[in-house]
Amino acid sequence: MSQTLRNLPDHKGYFGEYGGRFVPDTLIEPLAELERAYAEIKDTPAFQNELNGLLKNFVGRETPLYFAERLTRETGGAKIYLKREDLTHTGAHKINNAVGQILLARHMGKRRIIAETGAGQHGVATAAAAAKMGMTCRVYMGAEDMKRQTPNVFRMRLLGAEVVGVESGSATLKDAVSEAMRDWVTNIHDTYYLLGSALGPHPYPMIVRDFHKVIGAEARAQIMTAENRLPDEVVACLGGGSNAIGIFHEFLDDADVALTAVEAGGTEIAPGHHAARFSGGRAGIFQGMKTFVLQSGEGQIQLTDSISAGLDYAGVGPEHANLMQLGRAKYLYVHDSAALEGFQKLAHFEGIIPALESSHAMAYGLRRAAEMSKNKIILINLSGRGDKDLSIVMEALNVKN
Numbered sequence: 001m002s003q004t005l006r007n008l009p010d011h012k013g014y015f016g017e018y019g020g021r022f023v024p025d026t027l028i029e030p031l032a033e034l035e036r037a038y039a040e041i042k043d044t045p046a047f048q049n050e051l052n053g054l055l056k057n058f059v060g061r062e063t064p065l066y067f068a069e070r071l072t073r074e075t076g077g078a079k080i081y082l083k084r085e086d087l088t089h090t091g092a093h094k095i096n097n098a099v100g101q102i103l104l105a106r107h108m109g110k111r112r113i114i115a116e117t118g119a120g121q122h123g124v125a126t127a128a129a130a131a132k133m134g135m136t137c138r139v140y141m142g143a144e145d146m147k148r149q150t151p152n153v154f155r156m157r158l159l160g161a162e163v164v165g166v167e168s169g170s171a172t173l174k175d176a177v178s179e180a181m182r183d184w185v186t187n188i189h190d191t192y193y194l195l196g197s198a199l200g201p202h203p204y205p206m207i208v209r210d211f212h213k214v215i216g217a218e219a220r221a222q223i224m225t226a227e228n229r230l231p232d233e234v235v236a237c238l239g240g241g242s243n244a245i246g247i248f249h250e251f252l253d254d255a256d257v258a259l260t261a262v263e264a265g266g267t268e269i270a271p272g273h274h275a276a277r278f279s280g281g282r283a284g285i286f287q288g289m290k291t292f293v294l295q296s297g298e299g300q301i302q303l304t305d306s307i308s309a310g311l312d313y314a315g316v317g318p319e320h321a322n323l324m325q326l327g328r329a330k331y332l333y334v335h336d337s338a339a340l341e342g343f344q345k346l347a348h349f350e351g352i353i354p355a356l357e358s359s360h361a362m363a364y365g366l367r368r369a370a371e372m373s374k375n376k377i378i379l380i381n382l383s384g385r386g387d388k389d390l391s392i393v394m395e396a397l398n399v400k401n
């Protein structure tokens, strides 16, 4: 089973029954062109050398694998290791994909980059990559997300990007994706849509996954050096699914390594109050793909809610829907309140301030480590750092300036 899992998607872009390409006619040929361009360059030495050079010197890879010694002692169970994607340039894993796709854009002769963003991390990463390449960049962002992630809006603008607020729907990530797709359809001749998570129509879930596989490949080698064995469990937070699939992919063949993704449980698992697609959603077609979607009985997309903008999305990458269906990975959620506790614990015990997204993985990871025996190892993907979230946390904790 696992051998085939690592080889997915199939030639039509399906991970089992999920994925595919559900788009208007006008996007069929551009997506096919993107697929051809990617296939053409991805394994060439010239592309690989340039990508690896950027990952090393611009992004700052490889990122450390960090043994959280005090947290391990505090929780009293499994050894806790953190993969430090928070230490990458621009502060989150998103930059791995941004530099990969910007090279693809240049190869395709496109000089205008558009992107969507939720928490702003993908927007910042794309703006930075576009600045480096001397390309123009426009980022669509839900108006609600612009309010709660103001520092990232300013960072994108400093990096030369135009940030366009989207007022429709819930004014969050799904609305930004829709707006970016509309722009792409209109300006296809000179525009590259640099999609920010492992979702959307084929080939995006595959391309974004491929550019994040470096997380798991490094972590696997690093844990072998540190412990001379693989971890017992790998944990990541789950928005669209890119950091999770990035760290999971290298371990898919290792049946003894449990894989756990953590969704946003918001305030409660009731329509409109969370973003746990695998706890409240069902299969449907959404933003170009077949996947798990939060929807009403009539198929209307539900509003979502989470303290973390990056997890606040009604759909999820199709590769995860397949891994869930096959039982190869587990999909759980934690509530906002638990994520806030995870956020504070990591700061207190290790001197690291995580992103609120990553704090969901921390919250579950710490609870799980406590249940595991001391000879076990748990590896948590620390997808990003928390500078962007300080005002949200101050408000949530009712801290006065």
Ligand SMILES: Cc1ncc(COP(=O)(O)O)c(C=O)c1O
Binding pocket: 092, 093, 118, 119, 120, 121, 122, 196, 197, 198, 237, 238, 239, 240, 241, 242, 243, 244, 309, 310, 311, 355, 357, 358, 383, 384, 385
């Ligand atoms: C730090 C961080 N982690 C995780 C995510 C969630 O995205 P994904 O599931 O694609 O990794 C985001 C999204 O903005 C993010 O900024």
